[in-house]
Amino acid sequence: MRSLDLWSHEIRRAGPAALLAPPVLVLLIVLLVAFGTRLGSREGNTVLFLMTILETGIPLLPGIAAASLIGRDHAVELQLTLPRGYRSTMLRRLAVMVGWTALCALIASALLIVTGWWDLLPAASHGLAGQLAWLSPMLWLTALGLLVAATLRSASAAAAIISFVWLFEQMLAYLFQENQMLRLLHLFATTHGTVPGDWLPNRLTLLATASLLAAAAWPLLGNAERILGGEAA
């Protein structure tokens, strides 16, 4: 009972806009599946758009949410004195966003599988591993958002970094494709393509580096003085 009540408060803290964004992406996917080719979009393009929404759109939401964790809480000074530490409160809020976005992504994936579109997606694996198409970049961007937020303590600056990384990895995908090391760190390898056999190592490398980023953020998030001194101005 306690857990539900506390989680319901944290869901409320996320705000309606943040909670509506993932279902809006799912709706976009539904509309594309239903009407894409009827509106004149070639099948190849439709497939690309579907994977783009899933692999790039889904991760952006919790990434920006993580970047916004510090610097926007009205009651941060009070929160930092409570026995249920503020770090766990921040992670709870992030879990709301990540969990809800993941649920929406799963629904979208299920739709694509059932309608047969998933089979046309470039480089996507099948089965459970196929869900790494969106899960790996989502966790990676979220972890980076967390680290940048904890380091810079400014929501606008952290969002700037996340946005830049997101844009950079799309605009300059060829850089990642051409370099053996960078290929393992390419967030959007499913959409932009990768060397056959490199997709799963890429997804797993992203998960591993995400955990390193989160681990680096962990001690910073536990420093009350640091969080309190976050950029209020």
Add this chain to the structure above:
Amino acid sequence: MRIEISRLTKTYRGGVHALDGLDLDVPTGMYGLLGSNGAGKTTLMRILAGLLKPTSGTVRIGGHDIATADGRLAVQRALGYLPQDLGVYPDLTARQFLDYIALLKGIDSRATRRRRIGELLEVVALTQDADRRLKGFSGGMLRRAGIAQALLADPRLLIVDEPTTGLDPEERIRFRTLLSQLAGDRTVLLSTHIVEDVAQTCRLLAVLTKGRLAFTGDVGGLVSQADHRVWTLTTPGPAPSHGRVVAAVPEGTGMRYRLIAPTAPDPYARPAEPTLEDGYLALMETGR
């Protein structure tokens, strides 16, 4: 819950010494902390509340050393904190805000929370407004909501930082009365630069100036700092240059001055009975 502070120092980046070798013992009961703006009061409050780490020195609260994570957690479990700038979630009602804070304070039972919140809303006279959003609350109402959240877990230590700033006289009196009633067997540490708040509620107090302890003792002790040093003078002319003007009230064709000076500032000056405010100002004058 006793507070024992030994050689506490806090230095911020840039070499700002907010606290400089502070030694202080705070017993159970109501305890006032006076000082001008920038004296280090809020820094001390934040260290006690676990928000800031001291640069050096030790702090023990109820026997717990706050330098350790376990010690800080033990203190936070027994702590009620009302910060100087109380931020709230404007989209929540008072009841929802208290429910949220209660959960974060570990009050897991819904029934217990409901009962406790109802009681506290009654104590702070916010029952009628409990289901209004906080963004519509006045400053005084927000302060009362703030004290209610501080009391949720029946804390042994209550730290209130500048609680009456910005309140109207009626709100201020109500707040002071509430705090006095709360003292009992709790430790209530009231940090303020408003001398009257301390005069009306505390028996014991300390005065901070530039990060150091200028005085510790009872109210009478601080008042005696101004013994034989307070004067009143009514004159049509300017205030005497010898002495510090505490008050100036127009009277008839002249001005009635209240001054602090080691000797009579004027042949026509009369000695006056010192107040706590006089004692505080006399202490500040001595320290200059």
Add this chain to the structure above:
Amino acid sequence: MIATFRYEFRMQIRRPVLWIVYGLTFAVIVITLNPAYVDLQRSNDRDDPMTAMIVSADLLMSLLPIVYGCLLADRLVRDRRLGVVGVLDATPTAHTTRLIGKYLGTCAATAVPFTLAYFGRAVVYAIVEGEPSALGWAVVVFVTTTVPALLFVGALGLAGPLLMPPMLFQVLFVVYWFWGNLIYPSMMPTLADTILSPNSQYVAYGLLGYTPAPPGPTETHLIIGPDYYTYGGPTPGGASLDFLRPMADAPVALLWIGVMLVLAVFVLSLARLHTTRTES
């Protein structure tokens, strides 16, 4: 207005995160876009300073505006958060005047690192290539292509969080920048390369007479222009919104500058209207 401009400029320029974020992102651009950013040429037989400055501006304008817009996102809403709105509203300075001063001050400050990066590159080019005229061209290119774009993007960055939750704005802003400026029009309906796009090339082609050199054999990933030797007009293969892509010439280039300024004014007017409605 000048006082507001001055203080808003100072407050923004002093933020350490402004320099940290720009520094990190610029470093990434320089390291990863080597040799394109280092050479500033599209092929080996072009040494034209004007071309080099256009390419330099183009590379920076693809990615840095996202940083620019995000760093402006909290400047207007900050007044309410800090509780200074009441104090500022009680001054005799009109709200609109204050808004303009704040807009110009914060945008100017946020553009400083961008400007330093651009002109720094121009100085390096001028010295290494022995082409001092590059500095003059840098000024011309910056004033005619970058400044109008940054004025519009700045207005968006400043006003957006006032009109919607900040997090939502940030997501929409980055998606807008990608969709509205960087996608090839033949792929999907997009505002990229239209008269409404801050990242379009109308001034480069229409006013400055830019014509790129033929692409090299390895340059399959060009950022600039959908149709290599001309700009604007119907997209090869057809695309939606082609009516917003007139052929680039001098009048159209000036039109683009005007459109950017009008859009900036429009967005700021929305912000002012919103403030008026929430105050009343």
